[in-house]
Amino acid sequence: MTILVAPSLLAADFGKLREAVKLVEENGADWIHFDIMDGHFVPAITMGPAVVQSLRPHSRLFFDVHLMVANPEAHLEAFAAAGADLITVHAEATAHLDRVLRRIKALGVKAGVALNPATSPAVLDYVWPLLDLVLVMSVNPGAGGQPFIPEVLPKISFLAQQIRERALSTVIEVDGGINAETASQVVQAGATVLVAGTAVFTGEDGLKLIQAFKLLKGPTRPI
Ligand code: DX5
Ligand code: ZN
Numbered sequence: 001m002t003i004l005v006a007p008s009l010l011a012a013d014f015g016k017l018r019e020a021v022k023l024v025e026e027n028g029a030d031w032i033h034f035d036i037m038d039g040h041f042v043p044a045i046t047m048g049p050a051v052v053q054s055l056r057p058h059s060r061l062f063f064d065v066h067l068m069v070a071n072p073e074a075h076l077e078a079f080a081a082a083g084a085d086l087i088t089v090h091a092e093a094t095a096h097l098d099r100v101l102r103r104i105k106a107l108g109v110k111a112g113v114a115l116n117p118a119t120s121p122a123v124l125d126y127v128w129p130l131l132d133l134v135l136v137m138s139v140n141p142g143a144g145g146q147p148f149i150p151e152v153l154p155k156i157s158f159l160a161q162q163i164r165e166r167a168l169s170t171v172i173e174v175d176g177g178i179n180a181e182t183a184s185q186v187v188q189a190g191a192t193v194l195v196a197g198t199a200v201f202t203g204e205d206g207l208k209l210i211q212a213f214k215l216l217k218g219p220t221r222p223i
Pocket of ligand 2: 035175
């Protein structure tokens with residue numbers, strides 16, 4: 001199973017985002033992870049569709065937009081028009097998850113659901129066929145640089161088993177506290193897309209982690 005790496009711009013210098021994208025692209029990144037925060041679903045405010053739009057012409061990478069926003073329904077068209085390849089909404093942020101996922105897909109964009117650490121994967125039971133991706137939060141959303149929450153590891157394994165049993169092509173992405181130590185743990189549990197902000201953009205050998213993550217091997221036994 002190929003491991004994909006999605007550096008999060010949250011940890012980059014916001015005054016030099018174009019350079020940050022170029023740097024991680026040159027170092028083997030597969031996706032760019034945009035952490036969109038609205039000050040309501042989470043306390044912080046970060047960036048909006050204009051940032052995605054401004055970077056779109058400068059990168060061929062897959063743009064992975066993580067909406068940590070209340071009422072995500074109101075923002076889907078704007079991010080799709082800005083050039084998002086994938087839009088992930090939080091299961092906790094909408095009462096109409098099925099409708100939101102169908103609208104994302106109708107826009108021609110891949111659809112994902114993010115689960116906070118305390119959220120059960122049971123919320124996905126009736127939307128699995130709509131899911132291109134499940135984003136397992138391994139920190140509580142709202143900031144980068146937080147410690148990894150190991151209690152989410154069984155959730156990753158459970159999701160991987162669900163995907164296998166349902167013969168789906170849904171991928172599992174993990175976001176938060178991913179570094180040299182935790183990356184192998186989540187890949188062994190069944191994750192194939194790794195978000196990393198702090199480890200990539202602030203660690204002295206951060207950029208080298210991208211290639212190291214891509215060499216990680218998935219579970220040796222069937223999940
Ligand atoms: C949390 C954010 C972070 C960010 C990466 O709201 O989603 O998880 O992507 O965080 P670090 O810096 O831990 O890689
Ligand atoms: Zn994120």
